[in-house]
Amino acid sequence: MTEICQGKILLYWAISSAAALVLSPLLIGVINKIKAFFAGRRGPRLLQLYWDLAKYFRKDRLYSSTTNWIFRLAPAVSLTGILLALLLLPGGTQPSPVFFDGDVILFCYLLGMGRLLTVLAALDTGSSFAGMGAARELTFAVLAEAALLGAVGYLVLHTGSLSLSHLLIGAQLNGGQLDCTAMVLIEFALMIVLLTECCRVPVDDPETHLELTMIHEAMVLDYGSSDLALVLYGAALKLWLFASLVVLVLLPLPSVGMTGNLILHIAGVFAVAILVGVFESIMARFRLLKLPLLQAGAFGSTMLAVLLKIIFTG
Amino acid sequence: MNNGFLILTNGVSAPVADVPVLPMAPFRQMVLDAVLNGGARVAAFFVLPPENGGESRLIAVLAAPQQHQILVASGVIENNCYPAFTTECPAFHWFEREIYEQTGILPQDHPWLKPIRFQPAADGTAPAPGVTDYFQLQGDAAHEVAVGPVHAGVIEPGHFRFQCLGETVHFLEIELGYQHRGLEQLLLNGPVPQTPHWIETAAGDSSIAAATVYQTLIRGLSPDLPPEPESAGIWRAIMLELERIANHTGDLGALAGDVAFLPTASYCGRIRGDYLNLTAMLCGNRFGRSMWTAGGAALPIPASAAAVLRSKMDELRGQLNNALALMFDTPSVLDRLENTGVVTTADAASLGLVGVAARASGLKMDARHDFPLPGIPVLETVPHEPVGDVFARAVIRRQEIAASDRRIMDLLGLIREDLPAAPSVWQVPVLQPDRIAAAVTEGWRGELWQVAVTDANGKFRRFKIVDPSFHNWAGLAMALRGEEISHFPICNKSFNLSYCGHDL
Numbered sequence: 001m002t003e004i005c006q007g008k009i010l011l012y013w014a015i016s017s018a019a020a021l022v023l024s025p026l027l028i029g030v031i032n033k034i035k036a037f038f039a040g041r042r043g044p045r046l047l048q049l050y051w052d053l054a055k056y057f058r059k060d061r062l063y064s065s066t067t068n069w070i071f072r073l074a075p076a077v078s079l080t081g082i083l084l085a086l087l088l089l090p091g092g093t094q095p096s097p098v099f100f101d102g103d104v105i106l107f108c109y110l111l112g113m114g115r116l117l118t119v120l121a122a123l124d125t126g127s128s129f130a131g132m133g134a135a136r137e138l139t140f141a142v143l144a145e146a147a148l149l150g151a152v153g154y155l156v157l158h159t160g161s162l163s164l165s166h167l168l169i170g171a172q173l174n175g176g177q178l179d180c181t182a183m184v185l186i187e188f189a190l191m192i193v194l195l196t197e198c199c200r201v202p203v204d205d206p207e208t209h210l211e212l213t214m215i216h217e218a219m220v221l222d223y224g225s226s227d228l229a230l231v232l233y234g235a236a237l238k239l240w241l242f243a244s245l246v247v248l249v250l251l252p253l254p255s256v257g258m259t260g261n262l263i264l265h266i267a268g269v270f271a272v273a274i275l276v277g278v279f280e281s282i283m284a285r286f287r288l289l290k291l292p293l294l295q296a297g298a299f300g301s302t303m304l305a306v307l308l309k310i311i312f313t314g
Numbered sequence: 315m316n317n318g319f320l321i322l323t324n325g326v327s328a329p330v331a332d333v334p335v336l337p338m339a340p341f342r343q344m345v346l347d348a349v350l351n352g353g354a355r356v357a358a359f360f361v362l363p364p365e366n367g368g369e370s371r372l373i374a375v376l377a378a379p380q381q382h383q384i385l386v387a388s389g390v391i392e393n394n395c396y397p398a399f400t401t402e403c404p405a406f407h408w409f410e411r412e413i414y415e416q417t418g419i420l421p422q423d424h425p426w427l428k429p430i431r432f433q434p435a436a437d438g439t440a441p442a443p444g445v446t447d448y449f450q451l452q453g454d455a456a457h458e459v460a461v462g463p464v465h466a467g468v469i470e471p472g473h474f475r476f477q478c479l480g481e482t483v484h485f486l487e488i489e490l491g492y493q494h495r496g497l498e499q500l501l502l503n504g505p506v507p508q509t510p511h512w513i514e515t516a517a518g519d520s521s522i523a524a525a526t527v528y529q530t531l532i533r534g535l536s537p538d539l540p541p542e543p544e545s546a547g548i549w550r551a552i553m554l555e556l557e558r559i560a561n562h563t564g565d566l567g568a569l570a571g572d573v574a575f576l577p578t579a580s581y582c583g584r585i586r587g588d589y590l591n592l593t594a595m596l597c598g599n600r601f602g603r604s605m606w607t608a609g610g611a612a613l614p615i616p617a618s619a620a621a622v623l624r625s626k627m628d629e630l631r632g633q634l635n636n637a638l639a640l641m642f643d644t645p646s647v648l649d650r651l652e653n654t655g656v657v658t659t660a661d662a663a664s665l666g667l668v669g670v671a672a673r674a675s676g677l678k679m680d681a682r683h684d685f686p687l688p689g690i691p692v693l694e695t696v697p698h699e700p701v702g703d704v705f706a707r708a709v710i711r712r713q714e715i716a717a718s719d720r721r722i723m724d725l726l727g728l729i730r731e732d733l734p735a736a737p738s739v740w741q742v743p744v745l746q747p748d749r750i751a752a753a754v755t756e757g758w759r760g761e762l763w764q765v766a767v768t769d770a771n772g773k774f775r776r777f778k779i780v781d782p783s784f785h786n787w788a789g790l791a792m793a794l795r796g797e798e799i800s801h802f803p804i805c806n807k808s809f810n811l812s813y814c815g816h817d818l
Binding site: 035038039040041128129131132201202205207208209210211212213280281282283284285286287288289290 | 457458459460461466467481570572573574575576577579580581584644646647649650798799800801802803
């Protein structure tokens with residue numbers, strides 16, 4: 001199913017994947033710096049998450065006696081799913097060497113696999129907080145997945161391809177106003193999906209210590225040491241992944257060449273992080289039970305894009 | 315209506331023999347009538363043990379705000395039990411649980427009689443904190459969430475049980491007592507040199523309010539104390555308002571933090587510290603501890619401090635207004651606060667809520683207006699909001715910050731001379747024997763009562779502290795009924811009640 005193309009594709013893909021692996025913790029640092037700026041504080045260091053990860057990897061593991069192997073397996077499976085999903089991403093405007101028709105479904109399910117294990121691990125702890133977090137995570141993830149698939153549906157119509165790489169790199173504007181309108185709708189939806197999947201304000205509050213309000217954080221309260229490091233690193237990679245989706249839909253800019261587009265991809269991911277930081281600084285978190293409206297809005301906007309496409313281009 | 319009660323004013327004592335002693339049935343009728351129909355509310359309700367044999371007496375101290383009177387009466391307890399008042403008036407609920415726990419005297423037909431502090435009983439047995447019966451919700455879809463006593467973050471211990479269906483809380487039960495230190499027992503046979511310190515640390519964030527009430531009480535019980543300079547009371551009133559501004563600022567910031575609105579959270583955290591530092595500038599301690607002794611101020615305050623305080627207040631006012639405007643002008647913040655955690659006016663009145671929570675639920679009460687301290691200008695207007703949601707409690711705090719600021723500016727205008735230090739900070743006042751006095755002021759949470767009864771030697775025979783939190787925890791539980799469980803933190807923060815002030 002896979003095919004390895006020329007060395008150039010491989011090189012671009014290797015660079016963008018390496019950038020994701022190395023630079024993703026920096027995204028969290030950038031968001032925190034932006035938030036600190038708005039709050040008039042200095043904030044944690046840009047590289048704080050790297051230090052934290054190094055610290056957690058050095059710590060001894062400690063497990064609650066109520067948990068079993070699922071709890072220990074979940075962080076690794078979750079991270080593996082995210083890493084595999086990362087392999088399907090194009091590097092700038094070069095497609096990933098790993099692609100096949102329908103791999104976009106694999107992309108969704110790789111992330112879903114990690115979520116399944118995280119939810120099971122949360123139930124495994126027997127904590128009422130983790131149980132509540134798991135219920136909330138699934139509720140909102142289902143809705144966000146609909147929006148993600150809606151966006152994919154539009155891109156399939158737009159590009160005629162069923163592989164993630166080609167969906168994304170073929171999504172460029174054809175110059176028509178219709179495409180512009182649809183693209184705004186799709187970008188809006190992808191941004192909501194990012195905020196949901198990556199547990200950012202206004203959907204979730206990654207900073208809070210209030211267990212009763214948590215979604216994702218409540219599920220991973222019981223993790224420490226290297227497990228927590230995997231969870232945190234996975235979260236950073238996931239942010240990179242979804243920020244890439246947001247950015248890649250807008251590429252390529254024809255005037256800057258392939259290398260330029262690769263640089264734009266990586267720079268764009270950081271621009272999304274800055275945007276997320278600004279969102280978190282200027283608005284409060286939404287009421288929990290209002291969140292489905294947000295995600296339904298995202299799904300609705302993708303459906304609107306699809307409708308426009310069907311009606312105006314037949 | 316008030317016939318049959320002994321009428322006191324704030325901080326003025328009366329012979330304990332003047333307190334009417336009634337048989338239980340007419341006493342119960344009279345007290346319930348005053349509370350349910352007479353516009354009075356229960357300020358303190360406790361057992362006075364007999365001095366030389368005889369029967370224990372139930373003392374009711376009621377606040378009658380319209381008449382600016384404090385009503386006191388007592389009923390004789392026979393056979394170690396009496397018919398519970400709670401069945402007629404829920405405001406007595408917590409008091410009667412306290413009475414049963416402290417003395418073993420049984421309020422018959424009390425609907426939910428269980429410990430509130432898990433303190434050692436008269437026979438020495440001490441129940442384990444938090445281990446008791448709880449309301450339960452039956453059914454496959456019902457689930458129970460237990461939070462605490464150990465919480466995330468640096469906050470006090472308390473245990474919260476939520477009975478939930480999905481995200482909806484049907485019932486919240488709050489169990490406290492983890493911080494019980496036996497304060498009221500410690501105060502017996504006082505005053506001793508440590509007594510002011512113990513009073514101030516009953517709830518450390520209300521030290522100034524507690525000290526203000528205690529000094530009022532002591533002056534009422536000890537008429538031989540040399541008169542304080544006029545400015546002593548004024549400086550106390552100024553410090554009381556500084557305490558209010560600092561805590562309200564901190565609370566609004568914390569509320570912003572809980573809805574993940576960072577700018578106001580950060581700014582208010584810093585500005586709260588600046589206001590605490592103003593208190594430190596006056597007395598050397600950020601919480602105003604150990605400032606007041608029986609003889610007056612422990613440290614001198616020069617008249618020039620008024621000008622310095624005025625200029626610093628001018629500096630902070632704009633910063634605080636900006637930080638608060640940011641929060642109150644952001645729609646996503648307002649959406650979280652509005653219609654969340656509603657306590658209706660009827661519920662608030664029936665539960666006997668006080669302070670910020672009561673005013674946010676439409677009850678117009680403020681001890682600075684209803685029971686002014688001697689020598690201090692009366693608070694003219696009492697802000698109140700009709701809705702009783704988190705937003706109303708936030709708005710009341712914002713209005714009170716502005717009002718306290720104006721009040722400080724007015725009070726500073728009354729400062730004419732230096733306030734000298736008291737001759738001795740260790741002076742223990744000599745109290746008149748066999749007297750009773752009640753004193754109250756409006757702390758930042760609400761009205762803070764102290765009631766003292768002296769024995770034949772002028773020592774405390776009973777010292778009752780009623781923190782506003784003692785009334786208001788029930789309000790928090792009520793606010794959560796039918797509310798989303800994820801709203802508990804902002805409901806809790808909008809009340810911001812004291813654990814140690816309740817647990818004593």
